[in-house]
Amino acid sequence: MKRHWHQTLELILNIRGDVKIVVNEEAFHLKSGDIILINSNEIHELYSDDAVMIALQIKPELLKDIVIDTKKLYFDCNSVRSNKPDRFRSIKRVIAQIIKYNMDTNELIDLKNASLVYELIFELCVNFLSDKKDAQQYTEETLDRLSGILGYINSNYNEQITLNELAEKEFLSVPYLSKFFKQSMGISYSDYIKQVRLHHAVIDLYNDTLTIDNVASKNGFPNTRSFVTAFREKYNELPSTWRKKNVGKALGSIEATKESSVNYLHNEPLSYYKDIANFIEQYAELESTIALADDKTPKYSTNISADVSKFKRKLYHSFKTFTGVSRAKEILTVPVQEALKLVQKEIGFTYIKMHSILDDDMMVYNETSSGSPIYNFRLIENVFDFLLSINLKPLVQFSFMPKKLASNSEKTVFYTEINTSPPIDMDKWKQLIHALTNHLIKRYGRKEVRSWLFCVWNEPSTSNHLFGFEKNEIFYNLYKNTYQVIKEIDSSLSFGGPAAFSTYGKSEDWFFRFLDFSITNQCKPDFITIHYYDIDLSTVKDSTMDNLYFPQIENKELCLSPTKNSFTQFIDRVKKGLQKIGFDDEKVYLTEWNSTVSHRDLMNDTCFKASYIIKNITENYDRLDSFGYWLLTDYHEEYLMNKSLFHGGLGMLAYDNIKKPSYHAFFLLNKLGDVLVESGDGYMITKREDDYQIILHNYQHYNDTYAKGIAINISYNNRYSNFTNNSKREFYIELSNIEGTYEIRHTLVNRTHGSAFDNEVRLGKTEGYHTIDELNYLKGISVPKIKIEYADSSSKSITIQTILEPHEIRLIELSKLSE
Structure with missing residues (x-):
């Protein structure tokens, strides 16, 4: 920053690197943690190659009401020439709080800023006010x-x-x-x-x-x-x-690379956020826990009027089409089988999405010394036998590559090192698919297998570091050959794809290019499978995701969607694109969906995830043919298992099949009726004969800081600091043209009721193993709250008034009593 001056007071805090600052011809070298105040009209300049600094300016007008003569005001605040670093901690604390509060949108931020600035001025006056005579060196x-x-x-x-x-x-x-x-x-x-x-x-x-x-x-x-x-x-x-x-190149790039003078007003948040977050964590002295909502918590109201004699459309409840587990081998384990039995009993899905039925731990493929194939489908039988016994039909995804068939034995992902390279011999691959499919038909019958779904590979649109290949043509060839094998066996078998990976802000170009290929090459899928995660890949350097690698995901280096409506926007894009190319009638199965891809995002265990699910499904009810929430249980082998019960896993069931709020969300959705009466922001009303169901949510979107991948004041026990607007929501619901006496049952999930994680925190034992008694206790108390009341619709209307806590979901069931 070239020499300049201004009337404002300016605090400069260096949080990384080295800075040379010259003030009125006197030079100072600021190390990390140093702070200096530039008084009014002091000429100064800064030089650095790699520093991250915070600059805060205080206008003189703010001082006029609290000091007699601002012209004589002079502060001697310079940690470089002080041997008492503790003197500066209070200043750093206030600066850290100012930054934290201003990182997020809040309608009261101006009021908060005013209070913090006056606190800052107080600390400066108490600790650093000087009677130096030559304060105005320059008139x-x-x-x-x-x-x-x-x-x-x-x-x-x-x-x-x-x-x-x-x-x-x-x-x-x-x-x-x-x-x-x-x-x-x-x-x-x-x-x-x-x-x-x-x-x-x-x-x-230029x-x-x-x-x-x-x-x-x-x-x-x-x-x-x-x-x-x-x-x-x-x-x-x-x-x-x-x-x-x-x-x-962009204009000004030479100035950015060649100049050593610092433009500290230049905003590069993605590279600075971690340093700023660490500074806030160290100095802001924020509350260690976020209290539950109380009478002082702000609230806003929603008024709903619905004529229950009218209805909009029939509902098909496509959220129940798919559930998902990670690897086929996991279905042979007791915890996963118990999880599947539970979810089928209480919700009842139609299909299950899984991958890795061809992995080596399924012992499907081997070769003789001369290279002849050896098949063994025994473990696949065990998996499918169990699934059919609990009324689940498989999406038979032919993945991944047996190492004997792999073209690159070193191309692996996950802890179990599954191979994601294409086949070295396409003929042997086709023979394997042919043998397996014929075996399934022989064992389970042609009629049954025709009701299943088939596809090949998982997320081929990701980079070569993950599931994709060096060239799109490699997947196209794999898809076409597999498609032809299935259709030659039985043209009535349903074969689809491509399980394309989509995120917020990511173009669906790959997906539509694949569909164009399928049309041109007479291998059009019978149904479409897609995946969607609410992460923001705008910081990833290219659309092929070449630098999106799993260590990034687990270190939480990925950003989340900054907008709360990104899921709806994604569906809009997909449906518009499919209509444009004539794919209007094909079923579109969303077989993987979540707010994140990380198995270590602590929000996954909280009430946030329940309201996220209710919001997005009710706003897009039946718009897709499935909403396959990924995934069912935290028992999986993609990564080393974490010993903590609530470690941020993607599952809606924690270890020991403890139900998370996300599980309760699907449980409540399953109670909705088959006819839509009305829906809107925060609510959906359905009907089944003379009974009515109202599902509500108070979704709160995480703040901008958390969306950028920076978790400030977040720990195992404290997971709600990343929400700026923690407001209650009051609903006034008037149902008209309703007759009779009704039992009104409220079933609700919030931080007090139905949240196993919050109950574990209250239990006082976290981040470790639990005894059987403790687990049974958590299971017993982590259930939704039920409250029952009665109403008589003598005036042909019923009014319901209720208040939802932040992140709460609630089902209100009106059951008509016998006359």
Whole structure:
């Protein structure tokens, strides 16, 4: 930052790297953690290569009401020349709090800022007020003169202005002006104007229609030679050479890379957020836990009027089409089987999505010493036998690659090192698919298998580091050959795909290119499978996700969607795109869906996830043919198991099949009727004969900071700090044209009722193993609350008034009593 001054007080806090700052000709070197205050009208400049700093300016107007004479006000706040670092902690605390509160949107932020700024001024006055006499080293008259001189130079740099001309304009002698300028700016007049001209000339170099001669004359250089000389002095190369290297780059990039002066007003949040977050964690002294909502918690109201004699459409409850577990082998374990039995008993899904039926731990494929295939489908039989016994039909996904068939034995993912390379021999792959499919038909019958779904591979649209391949054509070939094998066996078998991976802000171009290929090559899928996660990949360097790697995911380096309506926007894009290419009638199965891909996101265990599910399903009810929440249980082998019960796993069941709030969300959805009466922001009303069901949610979106991947004041026990607007929501519901006496049953889930994680925190034993008694206790108390009341609709209307806590979900069932 070049020399400048201002009326405001400015606190500069260095939180990373080294900074040189010059104040009134005195230089200071700031290390990480150092802080300095620049008083009004002190000329200063900063230099650094890699620093991350926080600058906070206080306008003089804020001081007028609390001090007698602001002109005599002077603070000596400089940690570089102090041996008492604790003196500065209170200042850092207030700065940290100001940053934290301003990271997130809040309608009362101006009021909070005012209170914090006055607290900051108080701390400065108590600890750093100085009676230094020469506080105003530069008078306002002197600074006005300097400002006028610089303004004249910046306006006329492209003219041949001389020091003599400037001295005459300011009514000064040339020697006095030369000395004044050098003392004030730390640089001679001739060097300063040369730097100004160079700055503008660099910008013009991006315009390749200008010759070097044009650039020189356009920016006030006496001749081309003087421009070339000045440029080489600063950038160590000729202007023509630099232009060839930088053509096509963003304007100003040379200034960002070559200048060591710091522009601390330049905003690069993605690279600075972690440093700022660490600073906030260390100094802000925020509350360690977020209290439950109470009478003081703000609330807002929603009024609903519904005529129950009318209805909008029939409901098909497509959220129940798919459940999901990770790997086929896991279905052979007792915990996963118990989880599936539970969910089928209480909710009842139609299909199950899983991958890895061809992995080596399923012992499906081997070869003789001469290379002849050896098949063994015994474990696949065990998996499918169990699924059919609990009324679940499989989506038979042919994945992943047996190592004997793999073209690259080193291309693996997950803890179990499943192989994701294409087959080395396509004929052997086709023979395997043919043998397995015929075996399934023989064992389970053609009629049964025709009711199943088939596809090949998982998320081929991801990078070659994950499930994708080096070229799209490799997957196209795998898909087409597998499709043809299935259709040759029985054209009535349903074969679909491509299980494309989608996220917030990510183009669906890959998905639609695949569909174009399928049309052109006569292998159009019978149904479509897609995945969606509410993560933001705008920070990933390219659309092929080449640097999206699983360590990133588990270290929580990925960002989340900044908008609460991103899921609806995704469905809009998909449906519009499918309609455009004539895929209106095909079923679209969302077989994986969640707010994150991380198995370590602590929000996964909280009430947030329940309201997220209710919000997004009710707002998009039946718009897709499935909403396959990923996934059913935290028992999986994609990563090493975490010993903590609530470690942020994606499952809606924790270890030992303890129900999370997300499970309760699907349980309540399952009680909705088959006819839609009304729906809107925060609610949905359905009907079944003379009974009515109302499902409500008070969804709160996480703050912008958390969306950017920065968790401030988040710990195992404290998981609700990342919400800015924790407001209650009051619903006034009036049902008209309803007759009879009704039992009104409220079933609700919030932090007090039905949240196993919150109950574990209250239990006082977290982040470790539990005894059987403790687990049974948690299961017993982590159930939704039920409250029953009665109403008589003598006036042909019933009014219900209820208040939902932040993140709460609630089902209200009106059951008509016998007359």
